[in-house]
Amino acid sequence: MTTITQILWGSAVLVLCSLLHVFMLVYIARNIQRYVRHLNHIHEFARWTLLVSAVFLTVVLAHTIQVWAWALSFYGLGALPDMSSSIYFSLITYTTVGYGDVTLDHNYRVFAAMASVTGLLNFGLSTAFLVGLFSRMLEKDGNRV
Numbered sequence: 001m002t003t004i005t006q007i008l009w010g011s012a013v014l015v016l017c018s019l020l021h022v023f024m025l026v027y028i029a030r031n032i033q034r035y036v037r038h039l040n041h042i043h044e045f046a047r048w049t050l051l052v053s054a055v056f057l058t059v060v061l062a063h064t065i066q067v068w069a070w071a072l073s074f075y076g077l078g079a080l081p082d083m084s085s086s087i088y089f090s091l092i093t094y095t096t097v098g099y100g101d102v103t104l105d106h107n108y109r110v111f112a113a114m115a116s117v118t119g120l121l122n123f124g125l126s127t128a129f130l131v132g133l134f135s136r137m138l139e140k141d142g143n144r145v
Contacts, residue, residue, distance in 0.1 A: 010114025094119035
């Protein structure tokens with residue numbers, strides 16, 4: 001795969017993953033008020049635990065889906081020989097851990113770098129989202145941060 005092809009395919013997967021991530025964050029943000037209304041009758045600690053768990057699980061699910069999308073891309077393009085290796089490589093690349101025990105042929109290295117860019121961008125987005133959401137939730141509940 002040429003460098004330009006790797007950049008194009010990598011950009012396409014990055015954009016798909018990022019759109020999915022934004023969609024899931026917007027979904028949980030728009031629906032959190034509805035969840036709060038339904039949970040007003042329960043103890044405050046239980047309500048906070050449920051709300052934080054719902055938001056956290058949504059964020060984890062978004063990242064998990066993206067790791068799978070990258071794994072399917074690596075496997076589908078023939079960069080890795082099996083799905084197990086593809087999932088492992090996708091996870092360590094997306095999280096930018098990069099152990100180095102699994103490497104790709106030079107024809108896929110730029111494509112793989114796009115997976116780490118996706119992880120960096122979407123982990124940053126998740127962090128900003130969680131900090132902003134929890135700050136707003138605490139302020140609305142009367143507990144200043």
